[in-house]
Amino acid sequence: MGRLPTPSLRMRWPGLAPWWLGLGRLVVVVPSATNRRVTRRFSFSTPVRPPDDPPPAPFVSIREAFGRFWPHTRGVRRLFVAGVLLAIVAALCEIGAIRLFGRITDEVLAGQNLDAFWEPAFVWLGLMVVAGLASFLGSYATAVGGERFLLRLRDRVFAHMQTLTPDFFDRRRLGDLMARLTDDVEAIEELVGSGVVRILTTTVSVFFFAGAALLTRWDLALVTFAMVPAFLVVSKLFASRLRTAAARERLSNGVMNGVIEEGLANQALVQAFNRQGTEARRLHTQGRAWMRANVTQARLSALYGPVVQIIETVCLLVVIGVGAWEITAGRLTIGGLLAFAAYLAYLYPAVQGLGQLALTVSQAAAGSDRVIEILRIRPRVTDSAGAVPPAAPPRGRIDFADVGFTYPGRSTPTLRHLTFHAKPGELVVCVGPSGAGKSTVAKLLLRFHDPAEGRVLLDGVDIRDIPRTALREAVTVLQQENLLFSGTVRDNIAYGRPGCGMDEIVRAAVMAGAHEFVERLPARYDTQVGQRGRLLSGGQRQRLAIARAILRDAPVLVLDEPMTGLDPETAARVMEPLGRLMAGRTTILLTHDLRFVPGTARTVVLGAAPGRTRTRFGRTAWRTRPRMGTGPLRG
């Protein structure tokens, strides 16, 4: 969603009473860090969700949401306080200006005395300059505070997401998570950042202008105040429906982002299978759901304005009627009536603003539900209280001792009684058909999951007793599909060791057999590799990943199907640098392809029977690619 610049000051003119024209109403518009479309606010209709939609996030009370996010305003609260104080200064100046307006009407216009005009006119001008300045500074301070809060909150939510295991991301749509990190986090700013400032300044305005109206004519003021509850009732009616509508809009926005993200990320697949039409229809379906949510909100928004305007008109007519009566009876001057009406011209928008804020807060609450849902998810794996980093650099001995593991939500265990060990410098091959649990071994070693039974040990210490950062420093995984980031060749090689020198990067590239092709790239080490390294070939990506692993220099190496997707010639070329990488490290090779496995390697057979793990130590006789899908692998 695009963000529009928010004006810090806005001149608003009362549209109902022509005789109010000439008295410009300077209204302080407190900018929120987000400027969302007002039209996306209301809905009466029942949400229609496509069947594959995730359920909406559970409702959280506004009080709880506020309590959760308010602490994040620490450090920017003084900006919000400045915003409120400056808005009060602006309101006081406006009250002064209205009094001068009444004086000019009575003394200059009704009294036909031009000499009495100049002094109040200059004071009025001066007051409006001060009001304008205060309004500008107040809006600016609030905007800066809101943006800082937003930055901090987004960082916090992102940091929390990064504590969750990769399994969490596998189960969620990335587009939806992105929507939570952007739009929903911005909505929270409307709740606890600029929202608070607006509530305070609007409330103060209501009291000020109501007080000024009471001081001018208390009896007339009481008549008009009788209409105030009508504003609040209308707002409450609308607000109660808004939250459901906003939740629906947030949900469909997340789903739509997910569809866009998936469709764009897999364009090669989409085009290769001629599925452009299907993807376009998927987006259209989700886009329609989002559009419907917005249209119904716009309908309600359009309804809210006229309803409020009718209430305002009733108030105005009451004031004119009673005022005319009072003037006729000689108890009120025209100037007095105009000044009184001017106070109301400020008071009603402020009361209306309070009602509108209730709607905005309801909408923001829908965003906060979705962020709180994420923040409530606890990481499956955490550091144990007694976890201490190893005193000396790990040597790299790995033991899987009777390990059993079942994925959450699955009934069949993926690994059962898996036992093997790998000494420093040794190569152990975990072999098994697709789905046997090879990649799961790597996930357990990195503590993306903890085993349900048995233990995994590094240098004889249960990895649950080692901080995850220290554990992962000791292990480098070369994944099945080599993941490069968009960036330069240099950035990608240095990813595992930030701050390393160019000479180290080149040395690693030479050892990985990558230097030669990198030198031929247009900008050599500064060449952009494209999204996920797609501007490079599979073999080139693999060699960069090897260079990255060499540079990282961890004692334990896990190779997860390192030859996947490579033709025999390329695979053979990769073997040599891979051998250099493995030298001196504990290497666990996860593969179903035994063509490149040295005969001396120790082998562990996974998935020998459904739900069981068979372990076999000793030299392997497999030298050819096993036939898959014909039953369990046999040595």
Ligand SMILES: Nc1ncnc2c1ncn2[C@@H]1O[C@H](COP(=O)(O)OP(=O)(O)OP(=O)(O)O)[C@@H](O)[C@H]1O
């Ligand atoms: N995050 C997950 N949640 C639930 N089940 C999972 C998850 N990841 C993997 N599985 C299941 O666990 C089993 C083992 O998966 P794993 O990826 O370890 O197999 P693999 O031997 O590496 O297969 P391949 O050779 O095809 O990569 C599979 O049946 C898979 O469906």
